[in-house]
Amino acid sequence: MRRRAAMTSIKVYRDLMGENDAWARRTRELLAERNVRLFNLIGSPGSGKTAVLERMAERRPGRCRFAVLEGDVETTRDAERMAARDIPVSQLLTGGACHLEAKLVHAALREMPLDGIRIVFVENVGNLVCPAEFDIGETAKIAVLSVTEGEDKPAKYPLLFREARAVLLTKTDLLPHLSFDADECERFVQSVHPGMPVWRISARDGSGFDEWERWLQI
Amino acid sequence: MHEWSICETLVRSIDAELAARGVSPGRLRKARVVIGGLRQIVPAHLVSAYEALTKNTPTEGSAIETNVRPVRTRCESCGREGDLPSAGGFSCAACGSERASLLGGTELYLESLEIEEAEGECAAAPR
Numbered sequence: 001m002r003r004r005a006a007m008t009s010i011k012v013y014r015d016l017m018g019e020n021d022a023w024a025r026r027t028r029e030l031l032a033e034r035n036v037r038l039f040n041l042i043g044s045p046g047s048g049k050t051a052v053l054e055r056m057a058e059r060r061p062g063r064c065r066f067a068v069l070e071g072d073v074e075t076t077r078d079a080e081r082m083a084a085r086d087i088p089v090s091q092l093l094t095g096g097a098c099h100l101e102a103k104l105v106h107a108a109l110r111e112m113p114l115d116g117i118r119i120v121f122v123e124n125v126g127n128l129v130c131p132a133e134f135d136i137g138e139t140a141k142i143a144v145l146s147v148t149e150g151e152d153k154p155a156k157y158p159l160l161f162r163e164a165r166a167v168l169l170t171k172t173d174l175l176p177h178l179s180f181d182a183d184e185c186e187r188f189v190q191s192v193h194p195g196m197p198v199w200r201i202s203a204r205d206g207s208g209f210d211e212w213e214r215w216l217q218i
Numbered sequence: 219m220h221e222w223s224i225c226e227t228l229v230r231s232i233d234a235e236l237a238a239r240g241v242s243p244g245r246l247r248k249a250r251v252v253i254g255g256l257r258q259i260v261p262a263h264l265v266s267a268y269e270a271l272t273k274n275t276p277t278e279g280s281a282i283e284t285n286v287r288p289v290r291t292r293c294e295s296c297g298r299e300g301d302l303p304s305a306g307g308f309s310c311a312a313c314g315s316e317r318a319s320l321l322g323g324t325e326l327y328l329e330s331l332e333i334e335e336a337e338g339e340c341a342a343a344p345r
Contacts, residue, residue: 005334008332009331009333010235010331011329012329012330013327013328014231016227016228016327017326099223101223129258132258133220159256159258190307191308191316192307
């Protein structure tokens with residue numbers, strides 16, 4: 001009778017986010033040295049992330065103290081929109097990856113001229129799932145949700161809404177044309193992350209940007 | 219989708235741990251992975267990615283076993299600990315408060331490797 005091979009179990013306990021998190025730590029060190037904060041904007045494609053940044057630049061022509069790291073699968077179109085408003089910008093192309101990771105972000109930040117910059121916004125790849133999994137060394141994740149999406153998105157994507165420190169509820173100028181209930185959406189946010197601020201804004205008419213920017217301390 | 223990227227890290231980690239211990243990769247039978255309950259990782263996708271990534275490599279034929287851990291919570295009002303339900307928000311079973319601290323939930327680690335013992339080795343020394 002053949003004996004079955006004996007097995008040995010080796011305990012390893014190796015953190016699979018270890019490499020990513022080491023790069024995130026290096027980014028935090030770099031940001032601390034330069035006294036710069038980093039906000040990671042995460043939202044569906046079309047949620048209005050780029051438009052928010054354009055409106056913020058328009059509110060301070062010639063005195064834009066923030067820079068942008070654009071994350072996209074393909075094209076430099078979003079970076080071109082930033083450059084058209086004189087926003088310092090770098091483009092990261094993932095070529096297929098659905099999220100940004102810390103190593104890529106760190107490399108891009110090292111190349112960015114940060115003199116006079118107080119905040120860097122990372123516009124993550126349009127996606128509510130994967131970007132929430134990765135710490136890229138941010139000061140805070142910001143969840144971006146538009147009124148053209150469902151009120152219950154916070155319940156459907158709990159990791160992002162638990163990890164984020166604020167929600168931008170965008171395109172509020174469209175509310176008169178929609179059956180979207182913004183108060184119901186806020187209730188979903190609070191059920192997943194009690195106490196999280198929700199800033200209702202419109203990049204089209206500028207409403208809500210005073211309060212959002214006050215929270216941001218920009 | 220991000221399971222692929224995570225699996226690439228997993229495969230590199232397994233190769234490194236085997237090499238560090240002088241274990242031939244062909245002896246690997248199973249790798250156990252712990253996934254925190256808040257992670258949006260589909261175990262079946264991780265398994266598929268592992269099969270694809272280890273094809274035509276020395277660890278081809280080995281398997282991964284995933285263990286998804288429930289998320290422990292502590293009620294901020296009364297201190298009661300419990301498991302977070304998979305759907306919906308938190309509501310304390312003892313006092314009804316909706317505020318909780320999460321005790322973990324985002325862990326993701328390679329816990330152990332199951333290795334076939336080499337020819338001629340014994341699991342225990344004979345008396």
